[in-house]
Amino acid sequence: MDNEHPIIDVRDLVFAYGDNVVLDRVSFSVKPGEIFVILGGSGSGKTTLLRNLVGLLHPASGSIVIGGEDFTAMSEEARTEARRKMGMCFQAAALLGSLTVADNVALPLREHTKLEESTIDIMTRIKLELVGLGGAGDLLPSELSGGMRKRAGIARAMAMDPEIIFYDEPSAGLDPIVAAGLDQLIRTMQSTFNLTSIVVTHEMESVRIIADSICVLHRGRVAGIGTFDELAKSDHPYIQQFFARQPDDAGATDEAYARSLTGID
Amino acid sequence: MIEIVGRLGRWTLRQIAAALAVSVLMVDTMVWLAVAPLRGRGFRWRSAVEHFVEFGVRSLPIVGMICFLVGVIIALQASYTLGQWGANRYIADLVAVSALRELAPLMTAVLVAGRCGSAITAEIGTMKVNEELDALEVMGLNPIKYLVAPKFLAMVTSVPSVTIIAMLIMILGGWTASVFVVGVETEIYLRQTVNAIIEKDLVIGLVKSFFFGVVICWVGVYRGFQVEGGAEGVGRLTTASVVTSIFLIVIVDLIFTVLFYYL
Numbered sequence: 001m002d003n004e005h006p007i008i009d010v011r012d013l014v015f016a017y018g019d020n021v022v023l024d025r026v027s028f029s030v031k032p033g034e035i036f037v038i039l040g041g042s043g044s045g046k047t048t049l050l051r052n053l054v055g056l057l058h059p060a061s062g063s064i065v066i067g068g069e070d071f072t073a074m075s076e077e078a079r080t081e082a083r084r085k086m087g088m089c090f091q092a093a094a095l096l097g098s099l100t101v102a103d104n105v106a107l108p109l110r111e112h113t114k115l116e117e118s119t120i121d122i123m124t125r126i127k128l129e130l131v132g133l134g135g136a137g138d139l140l141p142s143e144l145s146g147g148m149r150k151r152a153g154i155a156r157a158m159a160m161d162p163e164i165i166f167y168d169e170p171s172a173g174l175d176p177i178v179a180a181g182l183d184q185l186i187r188t189m190q191s192t193f194n195l196t197s198i199v200v201t202h203e204m205e206s207v208r209i210i211a212d213s214i215c216v217l218h219r220g221r222v223a224g225i226g227t228f229d230e231l232a233k234s235d236h237p238y239i240q241q242f243f244a245r246q247p248d249d250a251g252a253t254d255e256a257y258a259r260s261l262t263g264i265d
Numbered sequence: 266m267i268e269i270v271g272r273l274g275r276w277t278l279r280q281i282a283a284a285l286a287v288s289v290l291m292v293d294t295m296v297w298l299a300v301a302p303l304r305g306r307g308f309r310w311r312s313a314v315e316h317f318v319e320f321g322v323r324s325l326p327i328v329g330m331i332c333f334l335v336g337v338i339i340a341l342q343a344s345y346t347l348g349q350w351g352a353n354r355y356i357a358d359l360v361a362v363s364a365l366r367e368l369a370p371l372m373t374a375v376l377v378a379g380r381c382g383s384a385i386t387a388e389i390g391t392m393k394v395n396e397e398l399d400a401l402e403v404m405g406l407n408p409i410k411y412l413v414a415p416k417f418l419a420m421v422t423s424v425p426s427v428t429i430i431a432m433l434i435m436i437l438g439g440w441t442a443s444v445f446v447v448g449v450e451t452e453i454y455l456r457q458t459v460n461a462i463i464e465k466d467l468v469i470g471l472v473k474s475f476f477f478g479v480v481i482c483w484v485g486v487y488r489g490f491q492v493e494g495g496a497e498g499v500g501r502l503t504t505a506s507v508v509t510s511i512f513l514i515v516i517v518d519l520i521f522t523v524l525f526y527y528l
Contacts, residue, residue: 094399
């Protein structure tokens with residue numbers, strides 16, 4: 001695939017829960033092999049956007065073209081087929097609690113391929129080794145730490161050798177060292193396998209390290225798209241606020257705060 | 266007044282929505298159970314067998330014990346009336362017929378609903394809360410195929426199987442009380458039992474218990490998929506699952522009893 005043709009092309013995506021419009025005409029495109037970060041605060045719609053991209057939610061209008069095919073217009077069967085080219089790491093890893101880590105990673109292989117059990121065994125071990133969980137295959141997900149669980153989630157997402165991988169808040173709830181380790185892993189995966197990676201996050205530190213391009217979402221709309229340096233120079237007030245890590249009522253004084261608490265003028 | 270009508274209307278709409286959702290679930294399960302394996306898209310036999318062991322074999326101790334005791338209780342209660350007429354030998358008829366037609370299927374279903382219907386809801390509910398259902402879907406694994414179809418097959422086969430054993434144990438309970446407490450002779454008790462029951466009694470009991478299995482599985486699954494918002498939601502709907510199951514089991518029981526009354 002030539003590098004100029006986008007692997008994911010989202011046009012005018014609208015998604016609403018009832019009357020509450022969560023995504024409002026979102027458009028962006030992702031180049032093959034890049035790490036594309038969807039950045040936004042809580043409630044900006046970034047997780048909803050991700051769930052639309054993997055087909056867990058269905059948009060009201062707009063199109064999502066993945067690898068040349070319109071993902072939104074597909075039949076359920078074609079979508080299942082298309083999903084084999086994608087992997088997703090959930091925020092809390094979402095490993096099946098009743099299966100061991102190795103069985104979790106082997107699950108897509110067992111269900112979708114007719115490979116020999118011994119082959120699946122080797123492939124599972126390779127995937128676990130890849131994410132640095134070589135010896136943890138026989139443990140249950142509940143016996144792993146948060147960071148290890150996310151690594152196992154990545155191994156499972158990589159099981160079918162996808163072309164695109166989605167990460168939902170990979171560093172949420174982890175200490176800085178473990179989070180940095182995960183950022184490094186995301187980078188390694190991308191550079192080793194030329195893996196297109198979509199990362200949803202609000203952690204500015206990881207964005208600086210991993211992002212090739214960034215799409216900033218604000219209240220369901222795209223506030224800006226560009227590289228880290230481009231966006232840092234943006235004059236959009238929300239992007240400035242986000243990059244400078246300023247609270248919403250940055251101008252409010254201590255006196256005004258006291259007044260709002262006591263109700264006395 | 267208007268408020269009452271409004272509430273009634275909303276309640277009705279909710280029930281219709283629930284019925285629609287369950288119908289969709291039914292059709293999906295049937296497709297994955299009957300059509301998909303024929304088209305070579307696989308059925309998880311291993312999981313079905315594991316669930317059969319869980320729903321059936323592991324339910325046997327508690328079902329067996331309860332049914333034995335219920336057999337004892339019916340025999341003693343029957344003796345209270347029949348004894349006055351010197352008709353204690355008919356205890357056997359009463360125990361056998363009520364065990365086959367009514368009590369063994371019902372007790373088994375209620376116990377399995379409490380043991381396994383709740384477990385199904387808790388399992389699916391927890392998986393939903395932990396995004397595991399989403400993970401299955403993203404991996405291209407249909408939750409109905411992966412989770413529901415094997416459970417359904419296991420439930421509708423294990424409940425009738427356990428019921429047959431429950432019937433025998435209930436008759437054994439009746440025999441124990443009659444022989445050792447009331448003083449009926451074993452030979453007479455057995456002869457009365459064999460003469461009292463006809464094939465139809467067994468068929469009625471098994472048809473009922475098959476549909477009890479259907480109810481337990483679908484209520485459990487439906488309540489599981491309904492779970493929202495964390496551990497508290499799982500707990501609430503697990504309770505709701507058992508209550509709904511038992512309620513619907515009694516309704517289904519009533520429908521079949523009326524039906525067979527006229528047949």
